[in-house]
Amino acid sequence: MTTRSQPEGRPARRHLPSSAAAKRRRRRRLLVPFGMALVGVGLVAGALAITGADDRLDVAERYGVAWAKGDYANLYQLISASDRRHVTVERFAELQQQARQTATVERIDVGVPVKADGDRVRLPVRLTTEMFGQLRGELLLPMLKDGDQTAVDWSQALTFPGLKTGEKMRRTTTLPPRAEIQAADGTTLVRGDSGKRTPTSDVALASIVGQMGPIPDAERSQFLGDGVPSDAFVGTTGLERVFEKRLRGTPGGTLYAGQRVIASTEPEAGEAVVTTIVPSIQRAAVTALGARLGGIAVVKPSSGAILALAGAAFSGLQPPGSTFKIVTATAALRFDAAKMSSTYPVQTSTTLSGVELQNADAEACGGTLTNSFAHSCNSVFAPLGAKVGGKHLVETAEAFGFNDDLGIPGAATSSIPTADQLGNDDLVLGSTAIGQGQVQATALQMALVAATIGERGERPKLSLAKGAVGERERVIPRQVASNVTSMMAAVVSIGTGAAAKVDGVKVAGKTGTAELRTTQTTTDCDPDNPPAGTTACPDEDDASDTTAWFAGFAPAGSPKVAIAIQLPGQGKGGDTAAPVFRTVMTAALKSQK
Missing domain, CATH: 3.10.450.100 (NTF2-like; domain 1)
Incomplete structure (x- = not known):
């Protein structure tokens, strides 16, 4: 103590x-x-x-x-x-x-x-x-x-x-001894007092524990008001931060007015925190991510329990790219901007506000709404976003959790501009609808989007504490979620997400390839006069220029697991993120039998 x-x-x-x-x-x-x-x-x-x-x-x-x-x-x-x-x-x-x-x-x-x-x-x-x-x-x-x-x-x-x-x-x-953190199966992840925390020797499990450090300046007032000494070490990242208050217990001490004692109390140690982290899934996620930047989030849709977090799963913000088309498709169906029977011209690009937006690799695609979604047609979903409009696009994104606190300390807030900020410009709306522009998301947020669709439009309350199951909230009409599920299943069966297939299981998901710089060319680029805001002509084959995404759930009809993969600088979602999804999903489904 x-x-x-x-x-x-x-x-x-x-x-x-x-x-x-x-x-x-x-x-x-x-x-x-x-x-x-x-x-x-x-x-x-x-x-x-x-x-x-x-x-x-x-x-x-x-x-x-x-x-x-x-x-x-x-x-x-x-x-x-x-x-x-x-x-x-x-x-x-x-x-x-x-x-x-x-x-x-x-x-x-x-x-x-x-x-x-x-x-x-x-x-x-x-x-x-x-x-x-x-x-x-x-x-x-x-x-x-x-x-x-x-x-x-x-x-x-x-x-x-x-x-x-x-x-x-x-x-x-007087601070009591700090409590230990355990995985869902009781495996000790870390134990010991604040200055001498000893994490498990299992590197994959230790990766989620987090660090202890001095009180952050932005939180100093709150900690001191809770009775924590100014020079104490507190959880600053990972599970140590998420469960800081429970782990440190209740400080004891004596209150003085000058030399007079006003009150005194004994310290009270907190109980061990049992988390929702499943060791086998955590190991699979950490191994699949490897040394790459990015994040992997694994969620149980029915309860909101977070089963694994690898890398910057809840802190790393990136444009979600075409995984955001899950939100756009939901908004279009919800507010009658599209129907499942809608059809669209087959083309390689579309023009919004005088600017041409191409499909990936200049692919000619279109046809039914499902086919357009499965092949991730920008030429369909950018104009569809403009048709949906900023108000309904933002409203739907916020229904999934954007612009809101996910309830996990340390988690970054995924964001979309307000409807007023988006305005009425078709190009701005179209870029937002395909997950570009100023949209930012974490892997955990996109796992929640997938879980909400998988739960037929009911958004679960995310939690890292075992047994702390919150009620799901109806945020999307059931039929709309069912239709989007069928579209996401088509992504894996006939579209860009074929590499996410899991043997014997129907998978629903969505690929995403978010541009970090400009990778789409509308005309031949003059090296002496590169596009505005750039210093060189873009290289469409430069994998470091994009963030690869995949978000989905399985089994499609009754999901046990929802996963989102975010890999900055790793090329196309279908090529790099989808195989990682398959690996982690396979391990997760085995553990959830």
């Missing part, structure tokens, strides 16, 4: 679960009541009804409301002009936040202000804290006439109930 002193802080803003609160009440020792009498009045979060003409009570009421909310700008206006000349609003807010953070305050409730001796008003308060449970006390507010107004004669002692002149809040902290 490690023991440190921590002087700073800010309040979190959440209620403790009743069971957790009860547990903390059992282990907390309230040693002194802030050096003042405890009050038994009814406490109300936020505002209270005050009657009477005494403006001291009115000011105290408004002070209490602003203080409870952390509304320091309005709180500052209630102190005297003289006080405001001696402390800036920024320093005033900082002092308030430091006191709350030191006490790990999560919530403040204030009671009815009552006149005290002289010009002072008593304001009863109840503080709910992360480390010390509930603490009760009062602010004793000195009042004075400030011109024709009544104001609080403020001092730093008013940053926390019961502080005396010259006293400062401080806290010593």
Whole structure:
């Protein structure tokens, strides 16, 4: 265990679960009541009804409301002009936040202000804290006439109930031993205290554990407010970050006002975290990715359990290329821009806003909607995206999880511009519809897209904690998802995804080849005058110029596994990502029997 002193802080803003609160009440020792009498009045979060003409009570009421909310700008206006000349609003807010953070305050409730001796008003308060449970006390507010107004004669002692002149809040902290992380079958992935974590010797399994490190600057305030010492090591990547709060347990320590002890609590170790990671699938994914950049995400569609993550599966953002046509096809069917019976001209390219967009390898394709999807025809889906329009394209992408937090700490947010940003330009809409433009996605996001289609339009809630199964949410009409499933099956049976076939299993999927630079030429390129935004004529055979994708699920009728492969700089999705998908899917299906 490690023991440190921590002087700073800010309040979190959440209620403790009743069971957790009860547990903390059992282990907390309230040693002194802030050096003042405890009050038994009814406490109300936020505002209270005050009657009477005494403006001291009115000011105290408004002070209490602003203080409870952390509304320091309005709180500052209630102190005297003289006080405001001696402390800036920024320093005033900082002092308030430091006191709350030191006490790990999560919530403040204030009671009815009552006149005290002289010009002072008593304001009863109840503080709910992360480390010390509930603490009760009062602010004793000195009042004075400030011109024709009544104001609080403020001092730093008013940053926390019961502080005396010259006293400062401080806290010593003891961290419990850090809990271990286990795979779904109970295999230990990592164990040991924060500074001495020992991962499994299995390299593939260790790859997902993540790293420990100093508290990131962007998260420092939250960690300190949770009672974590400023020099502690915390999970910064991988599973260590995802389960940081559970793994570190609940810090213990002592809260002081100057030399006076206010409260004390014992540390409470967290329990071992059992994850959804399946060792055999994780090994297959890590092995299949090899030394390449990119990511592989494996999800169980029915539950949202994440079975494996290799590489930058949930942090690496890339244009999704034609895997995004799953979204476009869904939007087209959902909003009647296309029907399964629709047919399209067979051609090698299309022109939008005066710019020619080619099919891959200048292939002539079209025909039925299914055939156009199976052969990934830009000449069909770019105009279809323009027909769908920005509003419905964005709405459908967001139904799959774009522009939203996936609920996995450390996971990047996949994004699509807003409808207003896309505007009405056919070229912008068409490029977006084929997964180019400003669309960005992680492998985990595209695995979720595939899983949602596989679950007949119900989006599962992703989770890395075994047993934490959330309810699926209906986001796409069942019939639309069924139709898209049949189109994705055609990709593997007759289209660009033939290399994703798994023996004896019907696979549904979609290839993607996202351009990192320009690989499509519409006219002969003049080396002395390359396309705008480039320094040389594009090489259509340069594999490093594209990100290869494949996203799909199997079995197509009742999926057990959904997988997305993202391989930056690795050529075409059908050539490189699809075979990787087949390898990982084969291993995953064996483990899920």
